Amino acid sequence: MRKALVAALMLTLAACSSPAATTTASGAPAELRIGYQLIPNGDLIVKDQKWLEEALPDTKITWTKFDSGGDVNTAMVAGSIDIGLAGSSPVTRGLSAPLNIKYKVPWIFDVIGENEALVARTATTVAELKGKKIATPFSSTAHYSLLAALQDGGLAETDVTIVDLEPPDIQAAWARGDIEAAYVWTPVLGELQKSGKTLITSKDLAAKGKVTADLAVVRTEFADAYPKALQTWLVQQDRAVKLVRGDKQAAAAAVGRQLNLNSAEASRQIDQLILLDGKEQQAAQYLGGGLADNLHSAAQFLFGQKKLDAVPAPEVFKQALAVKELAGAFAG
The missing domain is CATH 3.40.190.10 (Periplasmic binding protein-like II)
Structure with missing residues (x-):
């Protein structure tokens, strides 16, 4: 909407x-x-x-x-x-x-390198995100990279719930505890990394062919x-x-x-x-x-x-x- x-x-x-x-x-x-x-x-x-x-x-x-x-x-x-x-x-x-x-x-x-990444609240691997809610801005490079990260981690898009949020909204949703993970870029990424764990970065995905x-x-x-x-x-x-x-x-x-x-x-x-x-x-x-x-x-x-x-x-x-x-x- x-x-x-x-x-x-x-x-x-x-x-x-x-x-x-x-x-x-x-x-x-x-x-x-x-x-x-x-x-x-x-x-x-x-x-x-x-x-x-x-x-x-x-x-x-x-x-x-x-x-x-x-x-x-x-x-x-x-x-x-x-x-x-x-x-x-x-x-x-x-x-x-x-x-x-x-x-x-x-x-x-x-x-893009380490300035875009997938950060999770409690999960330590991409596979552990199964059944969880993940935020990213739809139609962005972060969205593309999230799909690539899920595929690389052995998950289908249907294995998780992906919600469409812009970076400022992602930061607010993270603070409320509404999402388990997010794929986003700096400066919001830096705020999430203060309390979350980085699972994979766009630099990592570039090395796998997803530049x-x-x-x-x-x-x-x-x-x-x-x-x-x-x-x-x-x-x-x-x-x-x-x-x-x-x-x-x-x-x-x-x-x-x-x-x-x-x-x-x-x-x-x-x-x-x-x-x-x-x-x-x-x-x-x-x-x-x-x-x-x-x-x-x-x-x-x-x-x-x-x-x-x-x-x-x-x-x-x-x-x-x-x-x-x-x-x-x-x-x-």
Whole structure:
């Protein structure tokens, strides 16, 4: 019901608002609407430092917080954001029927590692979760990883009760004792780990072939209309990764301000992710082609789990990689 209400609200807002893709005298978009999440990667640094506001002075930069990639997909369908952050599983769904969202992937915010995990209250193995209630945000990378973790632990989805909760609601349900376990990401993950036991992380699952990542998605219409603005956005994201590598203290302070964490904890959470700069993003295993294979593999897995009606052709995912846009931003 909550998801349906969110979808209805987004569609209403899109219908009532004027399109953001209007142009200033300088040829820049009049507004750039960004959907972000509270994940300790370079996007929070760009937001905190107001680099986009400086680089695009004629453009209004609007940041809207989302709790999961599923809600970012809803906003994309509604046309209420231009660029957003969504996990690889939501992007797989977004590029598949029935959504078939017209967006591209120009950037990998991070390859997910220990910052997403399955935490239990009393169970010490995945197998011990049989018959228990587990929370995760549906249509997220955490949901995908939970299904993979259950399969790896010898359990079917029907062996447990999976409930759809966003991260803040998961933390509240955990505090009330309503759930036995949850697959979720930081910063809520860190709160659960204070009293629970980590059974498996997304880093563990990646080693078993179930790789997940946080991806940028940009509306194809926006990317085609404003290639220079997209390139500017990409350059700022690269700048953030380089800040993490060159001045970890400053990067951690920026992320900490956005997550309301001290710098030491922010630094620890940043280290749980794999961040890639612009040159590395273009490598064969990433936007050079490997990411498309990963998304297709995720679609096959989700189809096997009856979470997709059909598996799109590999070409669908290859065409969704904004390879030329990324290369153009770092051609100099």
